[in-house]
Structure formats: C-alpha cells, structure tokens
Amino acid sequence: MENKKILNAHKKKEEDVVVDLALRPTAWQDYVGQDKTKKNLKVILDASKKRGESSDHLLFYGQAGLGKTTLAYLVAKEMNANLKVTSGPALEKTGDLAAILTNLEKGDILFIDEAHRLNRMIEEVLYPALESRKLHLIVGKGPGARTLSIDLPPFTLVAATTRANLLSGPLRSRFGATFKLDYYEPVDIEAIVRRSAKLLNLKIDDKAIVVIAAASRFTPRTANRLLRRVRDYAEVNNLKVVDEAAAKNTLEMLEVDNLGLEPTDRQLLSIIIEKFHGGPVGIQTLAAALSDDQGIIEDVYEPYLMKIGLLNRTPAGRMATPEAYQHLGIKIPGDGGLV
Ligand SMILES: Nc1ncnc2c1ncn2[C@@H]1O[C@H](COP(=O)(O)OP(=O)(O)OP(=O)(O)O)[C@@H](O)[C@H]1O
Ligand SMILES: [Mg+2]
Numbered sequence: 001m002e003n004k005k006i007l008n009a010h011k012k013k014e015e016d017v018v019v020d021l022a023l024r025p026t027a028w029q030d031y032v033g034q035d036k037t038k039k040n041l042k043v044i045l046d047a048s049k050k051r052g053e054s055s056d057h058l059l060f061y062g063q064a065g066l067g068k069t070t071l072a073y074l075v076a077k078e079m080n081a082n083l084k085v086t087s088g089p090a091l092e093k094t095g096d097l098a099a100i101l102t103n104l105e106k107g108d109i110l111f112i113d114e115a116h117r118l119n120r121m122i123e124e125v126l127y128p129a130l131e132s133r134k135l136h137l138i139v140g141k142g143p144g145a146r147t148l149s150i151d152l153p154p155f156t157l158v159a160a161t162t163r164a165n166l167l168s169g170p171l172r173s174r175f176g177a178t179f180k181l182d183y184y185e186p187v188d189i190e191a192i193v194r195r196s197a198k199l200l201n202l203k204i205d206d207k208a209i210v211v212i213a214a215a216s217r218f219t220p221r222t223a224n225r226l227l228r229r230v231r232d233y234a235e236v237n238n239l240k241v242v243d244e245a246a247a248k249n250t251l252e253m254l255e256v257d258n259l260g261l262e263p264t265d266r267q268l269l270s271i272i273i274e275k276f277h278g279g280p281v282g283i284q285t286l287a288a289a290l291s292d293d294q295g296i297i298e299d300v301y302e303p304y305l306m307k308i309g310l311l312n313r314t315p316a317g318r319m320a321t322p323e324a325y326q327h328l329g330i331k332i333p334g335d336g337g338l339v
Contacts (some may be wrong), residue, residue, distance in 0.1 A: 002293050020069075023196045023224050024070050024073070025070055027074075027075070027256070028042075031070065032192075033184045033185060034182070034194070039073070039134055040179070044176070045075065053104075054081075054156045057175045058156065058159070058176065058179070061179070061181070063178055065301070066183070066221075068113075068181060075109065079156070083109045084103075084110050086111070086112055087112060087113040093123045096120050098125065098135060106153040106154055108155045108273055110155055112158075113159075113160050115161045116162070116163045116166035118171070125221075133152040135152055139208075159184065162299060174192060176337045183220070186218070189218060192223050192224070193212050196227050197227060200228070204241065204247075207243065208230070211247040211258075212227055212247050233246055261306070261327075264290070264292070267330060268290055268297070268305070271286065278319060278325070281319075282317045282318075283297065286317075309321055
C-alpha cells in the first residue's frame with residue numbers, strides 16, 4: 001500500500017535523521033517537558049558528579065520519537081563524558097561488545113539504543129560488566145578453554161528501548177534507574193514547534209502552531225516532521241508567514257487528520273467497526289485484516305489511539321469506542337434509531 005510507505009508520520013525515516021540532528025536540543029533548557037524525568041535524572045547525575053563517580057546505569061523507555069536518544073546525549077553532556085554509541089542489532093557477536101567494553105575509558109557513557117534487540121549471548125556478557133565491571137572472556141575451545149576476566153573502568157550504560165517489556169528481567173534489574181518517557185502535553189509540543197520554526201527560520205502564527213501540535217500525536221519527532229512539510233508548502237506557495245489555512249492544507253495533503261490520524265490508523269478503526277461490529281476483535285485477527293505487523297499495531301498505532309480514547313484493549317480483544325465512530329463519521333448501530 002503506497003500511502004502507508006509515504007506517510008506514517010510516526011515512523012522513523014532517513015530524512016528524519018537529518019531533521020532530528022538539526023533540531024535536537026543540546027541543552028537542558030531546550031529539552032521541553034518530561035519534567036519529572038528531568039528532575040529525577042538531575043538528582044542522580046548531580047549526586048554522582050559530587051562523588052566524582054560514574055552514575056548508575058540508566059534505562060530510558062517509551063514510544064519512538066519522544067526524546068530518548070536526545071536525553072542520552074544530554075546525560076553525557078551533563079557528566080562531561082564521552083558518549084560511545086551502539087545498538088542492540090549492531091552487536092551481533094560477543095566479540096563486538098567485548099571490543100567496545102575494552103575500549104571504554106573511565107567515566108565514559110555507553111549508549112545502547114534498541115536494547116530490546118540485544119541477543120541473549122550479548123546480554124550474558126553485559127551482566128557482569130554492569131554489575132562488577134568485569135568482562136569474562138572464554139579463551140580457547142573444548143576442555144582447554146578457560147575464562148579470562150578483565151577489569152573494566154567505571155562507566156555508565158545508558159540504554160533506550162521502545163519495548164521495555166521485551167528486555168530480559170536480569171538485564172532490567174541491573175539499571176539503577178528507569179525512566180519512562182510519556183507523550184507530551186499539547187503546550188509542550190507547541191513550544192517545540194515554536195522553537196523548531198525559529199531554528200528553521202520559518203515565520204508561523206500561533207493558530208498554525210496549534211493545528212500542527214494537535215496533529216503531532218504528542219510526539220516531538222512527529223511535530224518536527226509535520227512542521228517541515230508545512231515549510232515546504234509555504235515555500236512552494238510563496239507564503240511569508242505560515243497561517244492556520246496553510247497548516248490545515250498541508251495536513252490535508254498528507255492525509256493526516258486533525259487528531260493526527262493517518263490512513264492506517266483510520267483503516268484500523270474502520271476494520272474494527274465495519275468488519276467486526278466495533279469489536280472485540282483479537283489482535284492477531286486484526287493484524288491479518290490490516291496486513292500489518294502485530295508488534296507495530298501494538299507499539300505504534302494502538303498506544304496513541306488509546307491515549308485519545310478511540311480504542312480500548314479488553315481481555316476479549318480490541319474495541320472501537322463511540323468516539324471512534326464519531327471521528328470516522330460512522331453511525332453507532334442502534335444509536336438514535338428509536339425515539
Ligand atoms: N523534550 C524535547 N524537546 C524538544 N525537542 C525534542 C524533545 N524530545 C525530542 N525532541 C525532538 O524529537 C526528535 C526525536 O527525538 P529522539 O531521537 O531523541 O527520540 P527517540 O525517543 O530516541 O526515538 P526512537 O525511539 O525512534 O529512537 C529530536 O531530534 C528532537 O528534535
Ligand atoms: Mg532514539
């Protein structure tokens with residue numbers, strides 16, 4: 001389905017990498033929202049700075065685009081530390097991790113993105129490294145094999161994941177602190193759009209900002225992406241200032257509605273409503289009907305639809321709420337028929 005490939009404003013695309021880099025806050029005061037996380041994190045970092053030690057290992061989890069990577073960079077900056085970056089899928093063999101660990105210097109921060117994709121063997125190497133700063137290597141093969149134990153310098157692991165439930169229990173328990181990033185408040189998203197517009201040298205009025213923020217799924221990356229599309233629209237149409245109409249027209253072109261739903265989101269809801277009479281419908285059946293991956297439905301589409309009250313997860317399956325019917329302009333069966 002072509003639309004799905006082009007749109008999906010909440011999925012990461014290559015162009016995002018560039019945009020993310022340009023708009024990524026590099027100072028705490030530019031990191032909008034997530035106040036509880038920022039406050040608690042600061043306490044941990046300040047305390048370890050005072051002691052002159054590396055901080056406890058930190059885990060950040062939450063939906064894509066909410067600012068986990070940004071936060072990891074800010075932690076490194078705050079600690080005045082080098083950040084070494086890798087990711088779950090990049091670490092294939094235990095040797096890959098061993099090479100990184102043995103190259104760490106005192107106080108370094110090791111950032112592992114997509115930590116839920118670490119394989120079991122790598123995790124086993126990671127446990128003693130996190131707990132007692134030891135790297136256990138097996139040298140040789142067969143009966144002559146022996147374990148070599150190498151001391152590692154003090155370091156901090158910062159791990160990020162969109163799926164904390166997929167991390168193994170032992171790994172999860174080795175973090176000194178875990179922070180869940182939540183969807184942003186609308187005012188925070190508006191502040192992010194305003195800041196990004198400034199960085200992009202784009203003149204935009206308040207009403208346009210509200211329209212973009214409302215369609216941003218409470219997610220900074222989505223907000224920045226929509227803003228870029230609005231900027232394109234303004235450029236093509238020679239607009240000096242982006243106004244409400246320009247923002248709305250852009251969203252319409254992108255088939256993103258006023259709540260930030262994309263064709264796939266609407267399709268998901270209309271399948272539940274039209275094929276399954278509003279539900280409940282099991283997730284596997286739904287994935288098959290939508291020809292999409294169950295994990296993506298669960299991790300990307302559903303959290304937002306639930307957050308805005310269009311979908312319910314019940315033990316019997318997924319259900320569309322009356323608000324979903326209303327949003328799609330579908331009459332609720334039996335509603336208003338009898339007076
Ligand atoms: N608190 C924030 N304030 C301002 N901008 C933010 C904030 N959080 C994120 N952003 C913007 O959103 C972009 C995406 O954030 P980031 O890459 O940190 O998300 P992520 O949680 O690591 O996503 P993923 O799970 O896809 O890796 C950043 O480049 C930045 O421009
Ligand atoms: Mg990231």
